[in-house]
Amino acid sequence: MKRLGDFLLRYGVLLAVAVLVVYFKYATTAFWDLDNFLDILRASSILTIVALGVTFSVVVNGFDVSVGGVVGLVVMLATALMVIWHVPWYLAALAGLAVGVVAGLFNSFLIVKLKIPDLLATLGALYLLQGMQLAITKGDAVYKGMTNPWSPDRAQATGEIPGVFLYLGQGYAFASETFRGIPVPVLVMAAVAVLAWFFLDFTRWGRAMYAVGGNPEAARLAGLPVNRYRTAAYVISATLSALAGLVLAARLGSGTVGAGRDYLLDAVAATFVGFAVLAARRPNVWGTVLGAVFVGILLNGLTMLNMPFYIQDIVKGLVLIAALGISYAIRREGE
Amino acid sequence: MAAGLVAKGLGKRFPGVVALRGVDLTLLPGEVHALVGANGAGKSTLIKILSGYYPTYEGEVWVDGRPVRLVRPDLAFQNGIEVVHQEVDTALVPTLSVAENLFLERIAEGRLGGVLTPGRLLAEAGRALDELGFDLDPGARVEALSLHQKQLLVIARALLRDLRYLILDEPTAALSQLEAEHLFALVERLKEEGVGVLYISHRLAEVERLADRVTVLRAGEKVAAFERPFDLAKVVEAMLGAPAGALFPEKTPVPGAVRLLARGLARPPRVRGVDLSLRVGEVVGLTGLAGAGKTELLRLLFGADRPRAGEVVLEGRPVRFQSPTDAVRAGVYLVPEERRREGLLLDKPVRENLSLPFLEAFARALGWLDRRAERAHAEEVIRRVGLHPPDPEREVRLLSGGNQQKVVVGRWLGGRPRVLLFDEATQGVDVGAKKEIYRLVRAAAREAAVLFATSEVDEALGVADRVLVMRDGRVVAELPGDPSRRQEALALATGARA
Numbered sequence: 001m002k003r004l005g006d007f008l009l010r011y012g013v014l015l016a017v018a019v020l021v022v023y024f025k026y027a028t029t030a031f032w033d034l035d036n037f038l039d040i041l042r043a044s045s046i047l048t049i050v051a052l053g054v055t056f057s058v059v060v061n062g063f064d065v066s067v068g069g070v071v072g073l074v075v076m077l078a079t080a081l082m083v084i085w086h087v088p089w090y091l092a093a094l095a096g097l098a099v100g101v102v103a104g105l106f107n108s109f110l111i112v113k114l115k116i117p118d119l120l121a122t123l124g125a126l127y128l129l130q131g132m133q134l135a136i137t138k139g140d141a142v143y144k145g146m147t148n149p150w151s152p153d154r155a156q157a158t159g160e161i162p163g164v165f166l167y168l169g170q171g172y173a174f175a176s177e178t179f180r181g182i183p184v185p186v187l188v189m190a191a192v193a194v195l196a197w198f199f200l201d202f203t204r205w206g207r208a209m210y211a212v213g214g215n216p217e218a219a220r221l222a223g224l225p226v227n228r229y230r231t232a233a234y235v236i237s238a239t240l241s242a243l244a245g246l247v248l249a250a251r252l253g254s255g256t257v258g259a260g261r262d263y264l265l266d267a268v269a270a271t272f273v274g275f276a277v278l279a280a281r282r283p284n285v286w287g288t289v290l291g292a293v294f295v296g297i298l299l300n301g302l303t304m305l306n307m308p309f310y311i312q313d314i315v316k317g318l319v320l321i322a323a324l325g326i327s328y329a330i331r332r333e334g335e
Numbered sequence: 336m337a338a339g340l341v342a343k344g345l346g347k348r349f350p351g352v353v354a355l356r357g358v359d360l361t362l363l364p365g366e367v368h369a370l371v372g373a374n375g376a377g378k379s380t381l382i383k384i385l386s387g388y389y390p391t392y393e394g395e396v397w398v399d400g401r402p403v404r405l406v407r408p409d410l411a412f413q414n415g416i417e418v419v420h421q422e423v424d425t426a427l428v429p430t431l432s433v434a435e436n437l438f439l440e441r442i443a444e445g446r447l448g449g450v451l452t453p454g455r456l457l458a459e460a461g462r463a464l465d466e467l468g469f470d471l472d473p474g475a476r477v478e479a480l481s482l483h484q485k486q487l488l489v490i491a492r493a494l495l496r497d498l499r500y501l502i503l504d505e506p507t508a509a510l511s512q513l514e515a516e517h518l519f520a521l522v523e524r525l526k527e528e529g530v531g532v533l534y535i536s537h538r539l540a541e542v543e544r545l546a547d548r549v550t551v552l553r554a555g556e557k558v559a560a561f562e563r564p565f566d567l568a569k570v571v572e573a574m575l576g577a578p579a580g581a582l583f584p585e586k587t588p589v590p591g592a593v594r595l596l597a598r599g600l601a602r603p604p605r606v607r608g609v610d611l612s613l614r615v616g617e618v619v620g621l622t623g624l625a626g627a628g629k630t631e632l633l634r635l636l637f638g639a640d641r642p643r644a645g646e647v648v649l650e651g652r653p654v655r656f657q658s659p660t661d662a663v664r665a666g667v668y669l670v671p672e673e674r675r676r677e678g679l680l681l682d683k684p685v686r687e688n689l690s691l692p693f694l695e696a697f698a699r700a701l702g703w704l705d706r707r708a709e710r711a712h713a714e715e716v717i718r719r720v721g722l723h724p725p726d727p728e729r730e731v732r733l734l735s736g737g738n739q740q741k742v743v744v745g746r747w748l749g750g751r752p753r754v755l756l757f758d759e760a761t762q763g764v765d766v767g768a769k770k771e772i773y774r775l776v777r778a779a780a781r782e783a784a785v786l787f788a789t790s791e792v793d794e795a796l797g798v799a800d801r802v803l804v805m806r807d808g809r810v811v812a813e814l815p816g817d818p819s820r821r822q823e824a825l826a827l828a829t830g831a832r833a
Contacts, residue, residue, distance in 0.1 A: 198703075199702075202703055202704060203698070203701065203702035203703055203704060204694035204695060204697070204698040204702050204704050205702050207687065207691075207694055207704060208694060210683075211680055211683075211687075211691055214680045214681075214682060214683065215676075215679070215680050215681070217676060217677050218676070218677055218678055218679055218680060218691075219680075219691070220639070220658075220659055221637075221639060221659055221669060221671050221677050221678065222659070222663070222691045222692040222746075223659045223660045223662065223663025223664070223692045224660065224691070224692070225658070225660050281682070282682075
């Protein structure tokens with residue numbers, strides 16, 4: 001019995017992914033197809049980038065729930081800058097990333113300096129960001145030819161989102177006659193994952209972040225500047241969310257009100273599913289990636305089975321609870 | 336059988352350790368009975384048994400002639416026994432008022448009725464406190480109270496439910512002189528009212544003043560009992576036991592230049608103005624009771640806390656460490672008191688624990704960590720400290736206590752220390768590991784100035800070349816590191832001699 005339990009703790013997530021894949025293969029017609037797999041990866045890519053950000057905050061034993069707000073604000077800001085104010089796409093993108101850096105600094109100010117518990121501080125930030133998202137356009141969606149909400153005579157906005165920018169979300173690379181190509185968001189995700197992996201597992205800063213998360217007092221007494229590492233983790237978290245926001249804006253080709261709202265819970269679920277992969281007992285990059293893809297496969301398969309939309313949330317809830325159950329069970333065993 | 340709290344043959348075993356064995360103890364109504372012993376003598380275990388903390392224990396207890404099994408905390412209350420722990424906070428709800436805490440059990444049992452208006456609660460609490468003669472504001476929130484006020488509150492609550500046997504565990508450890516006087520007066524009063532008080536303290540001056548009888552524990556056993564009038568020197572002798580054998584390495588001090596100097600270093604209430612100077616090539620001991628301010632002094636030297644007054648001079652230059660980061664950069668290292676909580680990453684391999692403060696030295700371009708260099712460093716340190724098993728990839732939580740401590744010590748030895756501060760470095764490790772740690776401490780003195788803090792005077796005298804004795808935040812004496820001065824050292828530390 002104990003053996004079986006250990007086995008499930010170690011391989012449970014991988015097993016669940018395998019079972020899902022096999023099930024969807026036989027239950028649906030379009031699932032077992034390279035293009036569909038790439039679609040799943042593309043659909044998971046934005047989530048994965050956000051989840052990797054959350055992973056950084058969890059590595060330093062914190063928690064960042066403001067990520068969904070950052071994604072939404074960046075989507076709105078970047079598209080509005082281009083459509084309403086004719087800002088070149090690269091400056092709009094830079095502005096989006098800057099929003100991430102500032103949001104991260106703000107979060108760490110609340111958490112490190114004011115010592116507000118991370119969950120509550122970033123919850124407050126989440127509301128703030130969501131409100132700011134709406135304020136940019138007075139609550140309107142951003143699209144080509146929209147009415148400029150800031151114009152006194154309600155003139156049409158004349159800017160547009162250029163193709164270069166849209167490529168980030170909609171393009172394909174390495175296309176050939178027989179192959180549609182790899183979606184660009186998937187490449188972005190892969191690049192972020194590899195960089196995050198290198199940073200966390202192979203550099204001194206990553207090592208120090210794990211030390212800060214594992215035992216802050218021991219890290220401090222070993223001479224590590226604990227607060228600086230915590231600050232860095234929140235800045236990275238929010239900046240990756242900002243990057244995800246840019247990809248999402250390019251994918252949508254417009255600024256949708258409420259964009260990014262779903263990513264928070266999905267990203268948390270992915271991170272904690274990642275805890276459980278191979279009984280890692282700690283947040284880790286490939287666990288998070290697998291967790292995000294797992295959530296992606298689940299959603300894709302459910303859609304193909306023509307499940308009603310509300311089933312998705314119920315299933316996601318169950319998955320999150322199961323993942324948390326497993327990772328906390330592992331933690332207890334470690335004690 | 337007559338009145339009194341009588342324990343016969345009390346004992347408690349833990350896996351691999353006998354914490355207490357065959358202890359007889361009688362606490363009579365209207366007496367103050369002092370319980371003394373060095374760290375690890377078994378005082379806490381004895382108190383915990385009497386407070387109903389353990390579901391099982393050996394031996395028997397009678398309360399006023401009735402046999403009782405104190406296997407749950409409420410059984411202790413019901414028999415009129417109350418323990419005031421050193422960390423008195425654990426017995427109180429900090430966010431509630433004095434009045435609410437005072438009546439906590441009655442509220443829980445519904446004995447005050449279902450509807451509790453704050454006015455009525457305050458009035459009743461005020462009346463009760465007046466009757467007891469306790470000066471506490473019933474409306475104050477407990478978290479705003481001083482430690483002494485919290486003690487009073489716990490005692491008051493016990494008095495409200497027929498207190499007959501009061502156990503005070505190191506009650507004056509964190510009190511001011513004035514508060515301590517107030518507490519002594521209260522103890523005298525309770526005694527006159529027929530309460531039996533078991534008074535646990537390291538401070539022999541208090542014991543002499545208050546106690547009618549003294550029981551001495553050592554290594555889990557009762558080794559002596561004295562009736563008033565007692566000779567404090569004999570009490571000290573009983574606490575110490577026979578001198579340990581060849582536990583300590585040979586000393587070959589070659590004192591060089593002054594490495595670290597502190598003048599008037601203070602952070603009240605725990606550190607109240609300390610001067611010291613450490614030379615390279617020597618080990619300086621720092622001893623004193625738990626709570627004397629040793630740990631706090633080391634934290635000031637290490638930059639973990641900031642001094643309110645005074646200065647630190649490192650190799651002739653004044654330094655002002657803002658954080659341990661600065662201290663580590665300057666080569667001033669601390670082996671902290673609680674290695675598991677403050678020293679180690681338990682889930683990480685030995686290699687990562689050893690390199691933690693010096694990651695920069697192993698980093699190449701882009702911050703990439705050179706694991707081979709890191710591993711080679713770990714292997715060298717492991718050889719040097721004699722870690723067992725000598726495996727750099729073993730997770731630290733799987734090592735024994737002594738080997739965990741060798742990891743913490745080895746971490747700093749591997750980093751060219753200028754000044755090494757040790758805080759209770761042999762706590763909770765077996766004799767074999769102690770010997771090796773002493774050897775490492777002596778070896779470290781060849782290149783660094785070493786300050787070795789320990790509450791065991793034998794250890795301080797055995798390892799160090801000279802020993803500073805601390806009491807109540809001050810260095811009260813300096814002795815040569817001569818094991819035959821143990822009685823003098825303990826007398827100075829306990830305040831039995833000024």
